[in-house]
Amino acid sequence: MYCPFCSKVDTKVLESRLLNDSIRRRRECLNCSNRFTTYETAKIHLKVLKRKGHEQEFDITKVKKSIKRACGKIEAEVISNLTRKIELKILNKKTNTIKSAEIGNIVLNELKKTNKMAYLRFASVHKEIEDPELMKKELNTIIKR
Numbered sequence: 001m002y003c004p005f006c007s008k009v010d011t012k013v014l015e016s017r018l019l020n021d022s023i024r025r026r027r028e029c030l031n032c033s034n035r036f037t038t039y040e041t042a043k044i045h046l047k048v049l050k051r052k053g054h055e056q057e058f059d060i061t062k063v064k065k066s067i068k069r070a071c072g073k074i075e076a077e078v079i080s081n082l083t084r085k086i087e088l089k090i091l092n093k094k095t096n097t098i099k100s101a102e103i104g105n106i107v108l109n110e111l112k113k114t115n116k117m118a119y120l121r122f123a124s125v126h127k128e129i130e131d132p133e134l135m136k137k138e139l140n141t142i143i144k145r
């Protein structure tokens with residue numbers, strides 16, 4: 001870490017504190033003795049390949065939003081847990097690029113297990129179901145289980 005005051009790299013960590021999504025470190029420069037703070041956060045490098053062919057940085061908040069939309073009025077904690085579960089499944093694929101359709105399928109599988117109505121709502125968007133016959137087919141896959 002470069003000192004913002006003198007640009008030397010030797011610093012001493014005075015204090016580390018674990019925050020929600022990062023680690024905060026108070027540092028002191030060994031060269032000029034000025035103090036500053038650094039924040040350390042975990043970054044994953046995952047690209048999402050969209051249907052139209054362009055790539056986007058993976059953003060779990062977008063996935064969460066679509067889950068929330070599909071689930072309607074349910075507890076925020078349920079949404080968070082579900083999102084976390086889906087995020088882990090995506091990350092455990094250990095890949096650098098994932099198709100948006102694949103993410104959609106992971107979400108669908110989880111919703112199918114936990115919330116049938118949300119599953120249908122999500123499926124109708126994700127699979128772009130406009131044909132009532134197709135919707136019926138989707139319903140049947142749920143009912144059969």
Ligand SMILES: [Zn+2]
Nearest residue numbers: 003006029032
């Ligand atoms: Zn310095």
